[in-house]
Amino acid sequence: xxxxxxxxxxxxxxxxxxxxxxxxxxxxxxxxxxxxxxxxxxxxxxxxxxxxxxxxxxxxxxxxxxxxxxxxxxxxxxxxxxxxxxxxxxxxxxxxxxxxxxxxxxxxxxxxxxxxxxxxxxxxxxxxxxxxxxxxxxxxxxxxxxxxxxxxxxxxxxxxxxxxxxxxxxxxxxxxxxxxxxxxxxxxxxxxxxxxxxxxxxxxxxxxxxxxxxxxxxxxxxxxxxxxxxxxxxxxxxxxxxxxxxxxxxxxxxxxxxxxxxxxxxxxxxxxxxxxxxxxxxxxxxxxxxxxxxxxxxxxxxxxxxxxxxxxxxxxxxxxxxxxxxxxxxxxxxxxxxxxxxxxxxxxxxxxxxxxx
Amino acid sequence: xxxxxxxxxxxxxxxxxxxxxxxxxxxxxxxxxxxxxxxxxxxxxxxxxxxxxxxxxxxxxxxxxxxxxxxxxxxxxxxxxxxxxxxxxxxxxxxxxxxxxxxxxxxxxxxxxxxxxxxxxxxxxxxxxxxxxxxxxxxxxxxxxxxxxxxxxxxxxxxxxxxxxxxxxxxxxxxxxxxxxxxxxxxxxxxxxxxxxxxxxxxxxxxxxxxxxxxxxxxxxxxxxxxxxxxxxxxxxxxxxxxxxxxxxxxxxxxxxxxxxxxxxxxxxxxxxxxxxxxxxxxxxxxxxxxxxxxxxxxxxxxxxxxxxxxxxxxxxxxxxxxxxxxxxxxxxxxxxxxxxxxxxxxxxxxxxxxxx
Numbered sequence: 001x002x003x004x005x006x007x008x009x010x011x012x013x014x015x016x017x018x019x020x021x022x023x024x025x026x027x028x029x030x031x032x033x034x035x036x037x038x039x040x041x042x043x044x045x046x047x048x049x050x051x052x053x054x055x056x057x058x059x060x061x062x063x064x065x066x067x068x069x070x071x072x073x074x075x076x077x078x079x080x081x082x083x084x085x086x087x088x089x090x091x092x093x094x095x096x097x098x099x100x101x102x103x104x105x106x107x108x109x110x111x112x113x114x115x116x117x118x119x120x121x122x123x124x125x126x127x128x129x130x131x132x133x134x135x136x137x138x139x140x141x142x143x144x145x146x147x148x149x150x151x152x153x154x155x156x157x158x159x160x161x162x163x164x165x166x167x168x169x170x171x172x173x174x175x176x177x178x179x180x181x182x183x184x185x186x187x188x189x190x191x192x193x194x195x196x197x198x199x200x201x202x203x204x205x206x207x208x209x210x211x212x213x214x215x216x217x218x219x220x221x222x223x224x225x226x227x228x229x230x231x232x233x234x235x236x237x238x239x240x241x242x243x244x245x246x247x248x249x250x251x252x253x254x255x256x257x258x259x260x261x262x263x264x265x266x267x268x269x270x271x272x273x274x275x276x277x278x279x280x281x282x283x284x285x286x287x288x289x290x291x292x293x294x295x296x297x298x299x300x301x302x303x304x305x306x307x308x309x310x311x312x313x314x315x316x317x318x319x320x321x322x323x324x325x326x327x328x329x330x331x332x333x334x335x336x337x338x339x340x341x342x343x344x345x346x347x348x349x350x351x352x353x354x355x356x357x
Numbered sequence: 358x359x360x361x362x363x364x365x366x367x368x369x370x371x372x373x374x375x376x377x378x379x380x381x382x383x384x385x386x387x388x389x390x391x392x393x394x395x396x397x398x399x400x401x402x403x404x405x406x407x408x409x410x411x412x413x414x415x416x417x418x419x420x421x422x423x424x425x426x427x428x429x430x431x432x433x434x435x436x437x438x439x440x441x442x443x444x445x446x447x448x449x450x451x452x453x454x455x456x457x458x459x460x461x462x463x464x465x466x467x468x469x470x471x472x473x474x475x476x477x478x479x480x481x482x483x484x485x486x487x488x489x490x491x492x493x494x495x496x497x498x499x500x501x502x503x504x505x506x507x508x509x510x511x512x513x514x515x516x517x518x519x520x521x522x523x524x525x526x527x528x529x530x531x532x533x534x535x536x537x538x539x540x541x542x543x544x545x546x547x548x549x550x551x552x553x554x555x556x557x558x559x560x561x562x563x564x565x566x567x568x569x570x571x572x573x574x575x576x577x578x579x580x581x582x583x584x585x586x587x588x589x590x591x592x593x594x595x596x597x598x599x600x601x602x603x604x605x606x607x608x609x610x611x612x613x614x615x616x617x618x619x620x621x622x623x624x625x626x627x628x629x630x631x632x633x634x635x636x637x638x639x640x641x642x643x644x645x646x647x648x649x650x651x652x653x654x655x656x657x658x659x660x661x662x663x664x665x666x667x668x669x670x671x672x673x674x675x676x677x678x679x680x681x682x683x684x685x686x687x688x689x690x691x692x693x694x695x696x697x698x699x700x701x702x703x704x705x706x707x708x709x710x711x712x713x714x
Contacts, residue, residue, distance in 0.1 A: 057616040058415060113711045116704060118475070118508075118634050125628070126635035151475075152703035215699065232706035259414040260617075267620050270627040271482070277475050278483040280703070281696035288698065296702050304710055339638035340713040341645065342572065345653050346509035346637070347473060348708040349589035353661055354470045356697040 029253060030064040031089035036076045036097070039069040043216060043279065044241065047148045047272045048092050051243075054264040063257045065090070079244065084140045089249040092147055095133075095242050096177055103318060104325040107332060108133050108144065110153075110236045112182060112311040115336055117149040117238040117273050119343060123335045124240075132328050133242075143250055145265045147241035148272025151280070155231030155299065156211030157202070157223040162231070165302045174198060174210040178314070179235035185310040186303075195221075202226055211235070215283035216276055224291045232298040234307055241272070386610060387421040388446040393433045393454070396426040400573060400636065401598065404505045404629045405449050408600075411621040420614045422447070436601065441497045446606040449504055452490075452599050453534055460675060461682040464689060465490050465501065467510075467593045469539060469668040472693055474506040474595040474630050476700060480692045481597075489685050490599075500607055502622045504598035505629025508637070512588035512656065513568030514559070514580040519588070522659045531555060531567040535671070536592035542667040543660075552578075559583055568592070572640035573633055581648045589655040591664055598629070 033052075037044045052065040068088070070076040079091035080098045096109035108129070115123060123129040124146055137144040156175065162168060169187040176192055184190045193201050193210075201207045203226045212218050214233075224230070243265050250258065287294055299307070319326035390409075394401045409422040425445070427433040436448035437455045453466035465486070472480060480486040481503055494501040513532065519525060526544040533549055541547045550558050550567075558564045560583045569575050571590075581587070600622050607615065644651055656664070676683035 054616065054620050058613060058620060060613040116707065118631060121631045122635040122638065125631055152707045154703070214703065230702075232702060232710055234707070234710060237707055237711075256415060256417040259411065263411050263415060263620060263624050267624045267627070270624070274475060274478045274482055277696070277699070278479040281479065281699040284699045284702070285695050296706075298706055298710055308711070336713065338642050339634070342634070342638040342641045343708065344712070345587075345589060345641065346511070346571065347704065349653075349655055350473065350509045350591070350594055351700065351705040352709070353589055353591060353655055354594075354665070355701070356693065 027254075028062050028064065029257065030066060031249060033065050033067045033090040033092060034073045034075075034079050034082055034088040035067060035069055035092040036079055036094070037069060037092075039071055041069070042220075043150075043272060043276055044092075044148065045069070046275065047241070047268050050271060051264050051268040054267065055260055058260050058264065059257060063253075063260060080140070083142055083244040083246050086246050086248060089246050091244040093242060093244065094239065095144070099177065102136065102140075104136055104322055104328055106178060107325070107328045108136070108240065108242060110239045111315070111332060112179060112235045112237075113308055114237055114332060115339070116343065117151050117240070119336065119339050120149070120238045120240060121146070121270075122339060123332065127335050128331045132331060135324065136328075137244065138247075141247045143245040143247060145243045145245065145262070146269040147243045147265070148269045148276075149241070150213055150217075150236070150239045150276050151273060152214070153233045153236035153239055154211070154214045154218070155233045155235065156209055157218070157227035158209040158229040158231060159202070159205075159227050160208065161229050161295075161297065162299060162303065164300060165306050168303065171209060172207045174201070174207050175235070179211065181314055182235070182307055182310045185314065186306045199223065199226070213239075214276070214280050215287060216279035219283040219287060224287050224294050228293050229295055229297050230287075232296070234299070234304065241269075243269075384611075385419045385421065386614065387423060388606060390422050390424045390447040390449060391430045391432070391436050391439055391445040392424060392426055392449040393436055393451070394426060394449075396428055398426070399577075400507075400629060400633055401449075401505065402426070403632065404598070404625050407628060408621050408625040411624065412617055415617050415621065416614060420610070420617055437497070440499055440601040440603050443603050443605060446603050448601040450599060450601065451596065452501070456534065459493065459497075461493055461679055461685055463535060464682070464685045465493070465597065465599060467596045468672070468689060469536060469592045469594075470665055471594055471689060472696070473700065474508050474597070476693065476696050477506070477595045477597060478503070478627075479696060480689065484692050485688045489688060492681065493685075494601065495604075498604045500602040500604060502600045502602065502619070503626040504600045504622070505626045505633075506598070507570055507574075507593075507596045507633050508630060509571070510590045510593035510596055511568070511571050511575070512590045512592065513566055514575070514584035515566040515586040515588060516559070516562075516584050517565065518586050518652075518654065519656060519660065521657060522663050525660065528566060529564045531558070531564050532592070536568065538671055539592070539664055539667045542671065543663045556580065556583070570596075571633070571637050572644060573636035576640040576644060581644050581651050585650050585652055587644075587651055587653050589653070591656070591661065598626075600626075 035048055048067050052067060055063050055065055077097050079093040082088045083091040094109050096106040099106045133144045170189055172189045172191060173183060174191055174193045175183050180190045191207060198210055199222055202210055212221060315329055319329050392405055405424050409424060412420050412422055434454050436450040439445045440448040451466050453463040456463045490501045527546055529546045529548060531548055531550045532540050537547045548564060555567055556579055559567055569578060672686055676686050
């Protein structure tokens with residue numbers, strides 16, 4: 001073999017090895033993510049920024065995420081359609097926004113008188129929840145993953161105290177979605193008002209009450225300045241957001257990057273639950289200190305009973321109409337019957353036994 | 358340039374690129390992990406297997422973990438020393454096992470009448486907890502990360518009902534650690550008995566009561582067969598395990614693998630909290646169904662008050678002895694004062710309002 005042919009052979013070998021090593025090192029993916037929220041939205045938007053950071057660091061830049069907020073894509077409630085069609089690879093939204101399109105999507109966010117956040121995560125990850133969510137979203141070419149939990153949402157701000165079921169009849173209240181249907185069923189005059197007009201509507205008496213989220217997101221809205229009564233929640237004990245992933249996108253990712261994305265979503269979702277808790281603690285502490293007019297109340301028993309009975313009736317109607325809705329409702333109900341007695345003798349007993357006001 | 362020198366230059370160039378690309382693709386790390394638990398230990402051991410699986414999949418095998426259980430390393434309570442010395446890269450244990458060596462390690466597990474699991478995660482990740490843990494472990498060449506939470510632990514199994522503080526005086530009970538010191542302070546005859554002899558000791562009356570964990574880990578021990586009274590917890594509202602990481606190990610990992618390890622630990626820790634909740638729900642449901650003799654009880658108010666007052670006294674003594682203990686105790690107390698009022702109007706009010714027995 002001449003020197004020339006030896007060198008040619010060496011170069012060919014090196015070239016081959018170099019190309020395959022380079023392929024592993026350099027193949028990168030940039031996924032687009034559409035979020036329902038506006039730019040720099042606190043907590044909900046933080047969750048996507050945290051997802052992006054974890055994914056990009058863990059993959060050393062092989063997997064990148066580009067986030068578009070609603071000012072960019074102009075379709076805050078169009079996330080479902082855009083991810084289904086592959087216009088975006090990922091979406092961050094709440095499942096119950098799509099109840100009009102697919103009624104059984106509602107159950108993956110929260111249900112009145114349903115599970116708390118840890119109970120619902122247990123149902124999702126260790127019982128049937130995750131599988132049922134894929135059944136619903138799989139038909140639409142998407143995977144669905146938990147996307148962060150707000151914890152127990154408050155029952156809302158009321159200008160006057162509610163001392164009986166009668167006090168709620170005809171009361172003008174902004175409360176959207178399924179909780180609105182339940183409120184309407186017990187006689188509340190439910191109205192829908194855009195978020196930007198809520199403060200003025202409450203201040204001028206266009207509405208008597210409204211429900212938003214909880215202290216962390218309520219404080220910046222200023223409702224505590226014009227309503228004295230802050231009621232305990234019943235309607236959204238664990239509102240979970242979701243990440244939707246286009247199935248074609250998921251399938252084209254190599255296994256290691258699928259795992260990077262899955263684990264980062266799981267961590268970011270749990271983190272949002274803890275971050276909301278932290279920020280609600282801070283905000284409630286601020287409200288109590290600066291606005292002694294604000295009084296915490298729980299609804300009278302007869303109101304709770306009426307709300308619970310209307311919830312059962314409306315869930316029953318949903319189960320009648322759709323077999324998959326029935327399957328999900330029954331799975332959640334059975335799980336709650338199993339886990340809540342444990343929550344009662346652990347968390348509830350502990351909190352009742354070690355009261356710090 | 359001759360053909361020969363052209364080829365030499367090409368080969369040199371290719372060789373250089375190949376070497377650096379290969380370095381990225383092939384550099385692997387195998388970390389050793391010593392766990393306090395025996396092989397295949399439920400829940401606590403599952404958490405390490407889950408960590409290993411996530412890390413290896415996400416890194417495509419570049420970061421591997423080899424787990425040694427206590428049957429292998431023979432030092433279940435020597436994890437601290439072994440990771441400090443670099444005999445193991447990682448350890449999975451509970452911080453309060455090392456109270457004898459470093460008293461302020463105790464606070465990162467749990468404290469009687471302290472924070473619940475979500476409250477404590479909020480303190481760890483969004484307030485001062487994480488930083489304080491590094492202050493304690495940093496002096497020993499280690500990083501400390503949350504390693505999974507058992508949620509509220511039960512107050513224990515009692516053969517007779519406790520109706521007054523008097524009933525506890527002289528009662529022979531197995532309850533280790535700080536809770537044991539508190540129990541001893543209010544007059545309980547605290548004894549320590551190896552886990553394998555607990556059932557027989559309770560059955561034969563060598564002890565009158567014992568505290569273990571909660572339904573998921575108590576059920577296999579069989580205590581419900583010989584004790585009728587299961588008491589609500591006060592002593593460990595959120596026992597968090599920990600991963601210890603040797604600092605030299607951490608520093609030699611490239612940034613992407615540090616992030617892979619950090620995120621996998623964070624997810625696995627949260628998951629353990631949810632898995633314990635799920636399994637305790639199942640186990641409590643089984644106990645209730647198969648053993649109608651078992652009655653859930655909460656301690657009388659005067660017992661709770663005595664326990665709380667002794668806890669305060671003993672924490673005060675710890676604060677006196679060590680400035681860093683004082684700093685941690687005050688940080689936790691301040692945080693609890695801020696967050697618990699929110700837990701009260703959210704989770705506690707919701708659980709009290711929507712009772713499912």
